[in-house]
Amino acid sequence: MGEIIVSGLVEGGKATAGPPFGPALGPLGVNIGAIIAEINKRTEAYAGVKVPVKIIVDTATKSYKIDIGSLPTSALILKELGVQAGAKTKDETIGNLTLEQVKKIAEAKGASLYGKTNEARIKQVLGTCKSMGVKCENEDPKLIIQKIEKGEIKL
Numbered sequence: 355m356g357e358i359i360v361s362g363l364v365e366g367g368k369a370t371a372g373p374p375f376g377p378a379l380g381p382l383g384v385n386i387g388a389i390i391a392e393i394n395k396r397t398e399a400y401a402g403v404k405v406p407v408k409i410i411v412d413t414a415t416k417s418y419k420i421d422i423g424s425l426p427t428s429a430l431i432l433k434e435l436g437v438q439a440g441a442k443t444k445d446e447t448i449g450n451l452t453l454e455q456v457k458k459i460a461e462a463k464g465a466s467l468y469g470k471t472n473e474a475r476i477k478q479v480l481g482t483c484k485s486m487g488v489k490c491e492n493e494d495p496k497l498i499i500q501k502i503e504k505g506e507i508k509l
Contacts, residue, residue, distance in 0.1 A: 366400025441487020
């Protein structure tokens with residue numbers, strides 16, 4: 355039969371043998387409990403955030419591989435702020451991040467961001483902050499981006 359891929363979104367550290375994985379894995383004859391335990395161990399740092407998970411099962415050998423996907427930038431920003439959702443209007447502000455927190459998010463995303471340099475990735479995270487109603491260093495993220503481009507802020 356070959357490989358079967360089962361994908362789903364689970365809250366970090368809270369996968370169960372129920373949907374989406376249990377019903378899909380059951381007929382494949384793999385150890386569902388062991389798979390769920392590994393997913394929970396590998397995602398526990400993302401508690402409160404939905405994490406994309408892919409399980410690749412070799413149907414001949416019953417072996418499996420678990421891939422934990424990259425979280426959306428917006429989910430990392432919300433987690434860092436400890437809030438559930440972004441701003442509902444363009445004038446609403448839901449929180450404030452330090453430049454260090456923005457750098458941490460850019461590093462966590464790494465190569466999954468389009469920017470080729472660390473500076474470009476940080477500016478990309480700042481752009482996401484802007485669209486979510488999140489300030490950086492108590493300022494509009496657009497101003498922080500301009501200061502980086504002018505060399506007023508060194509990264």
